[in-house]
Amino acid sequence: GKEKELIRGSWESLGKNKVPHGVIMFSRLFELDPALLTLFHYTTNCGSSQDCLSSPEFLEHVTKVMLVIDAAVSHLDDLHTLEDFLFNLGRKHQAVGVNTQSFAMVGESLLYMLQCSLGQAYTAPLRQAWLNMYSIVVAAMSRGWAE
Numbered sequence: 001g002k003e004k005e006l007i008r009g010s011w012e013s014l015g016k017n018k019v020p021h022g023v024i025m026f027s028r029l030f031e032l033d034p035a036l037l038t039l040f041h042y043t044t045n046c047g048s049s050q051d052c053l054s055s056p057e058f059l060e061h062v063t064k065v066m067l068v069i070d071a072a073v074s075h076l077d078d079l080h081t082l083e084d085f086l087f088n089l090g091r092k093h094q095a096v097g098v099n100t101q102s103f104a105m106v107g108e109s110l111l112y113m114l115q116c117s118l119g120q121a122y123t124a125p126l127r128q129a130w131l132n133m134y135s136i137v138v139a140a141m142s143r144g145w146a147e
């Protein structure tokens with residue numbers, strides 16, 4: 001439908017430049033909640049969040065996140081096929097100390113990145129389309145916290 005078209009259309013350009021867009025997203029996330037930085041064990045020695053954001057391990061995580069988003073966009077017609085993967089991904093995040101409440105701020109940061117990158121093309125329906133997809137991904141990951 002229309003929502004899928006909005007998501008696919010906007011991801012077409014963003015997905016070609018994953019790292020810079022992911023860096024915008026995570027810079028925003030650490031502005032919103034600086035404590036999340038400490039969950040990346042390899043960032044304990046960076047002076048500022050700017051230094052952390054340019055460390056290779058950190059950029060690798062940014063890439064991993066963008067690849068998950070890429071997978072979700074590619075599977076808009078059959079998101080349920082990602083359930084097991086996302087469940088396990090949730091469990092890994094529980095293990096590293098992430099709280100499910102933090103996903104609200106990750107969502108804010110995703111929208112912030114979209115707004116920065118898309119400019120005029122960032123519309124209310126587009127925002128809603130991305131929120132809907134994101135909430136499906138988060139719901140699947142959050143199952144990894146149960147018991």
Ligand code: HEM
Nearest residue numbers: 036039040041057061064065068069092096098102103106
């Ligand atoms: C792995 C933290 C959000 C995807 C990790 C690791 C940490 C971490 C510490 C293990 C070290 C590493 O691989 O770099 C966080 C924090 C987040 C967050 C603090 C925000 C609250 C996300 C999101 C996604 C994601 C939103 C994708 C939708 C991944 C992937 C891995 C990973 C694919 C690798 C898992 C594996 O080794 O199989 N994350 N993460 N992360 N994260 Fe995140």
